Amino acid sequence: MTETMTFTWLCNECHLPVGDDRGYLAVDFEDIRKQRPSQWLAYHDRCREEEDSYWIPVEEVRDPRGAGRWTEHLSRKRRQLMAVAGFDARPHEVG
Ligand SMILES: [Zn+2]
Numbered sequence: 001m002t003e004t005m006t007f008t009w010l011c012n013e014c015h016l017p018v019g020d021d022r023g024y025l026a027v028d029f030e031d032i033r034k035q036r037p038s039q040w041l042a043y044h045d046r047c048r049e050e051e052d053s054y055w056i057p058v059e060e061v062r063d064p065r066g067a068g069r070w071t072e073h074l075s076r077k078r079r080q081l082m083a084v085a086g087f088d089a090r091p092h093e094v095g
Pocket residue numbers: 011012013014015016043044047
């Protein structure tokens with residue numbers, strides 16, 4: 001058993017896990033524009049039409065470091081965006 005923690009993202013449409021290369025995490029541009037708290041939501045490519053959202057490949061955010069890095073990236077992008085919180089993920093140990 002290792003200390004490594006990985007996130008299993010569940011698709012917001014079908015509620016099945018989203019594997020690497022199979023989906024993305026999206027933040028609604030509307031939330032960013034209105035500077036309201038937002039959250040990453042996971043989707044399979046097949047489950048959602050392209051919409052007005054900022055997205056990153058799901059495999060980029062598989063651990064707390066990746067999550068922190070991308071949250072920071074997005075915060076820098078929109079300085080007033082205070083936090084991208086509410087990770088809908090289930091941490092579990094790998095080992
Ligand atoms: Zn899905």
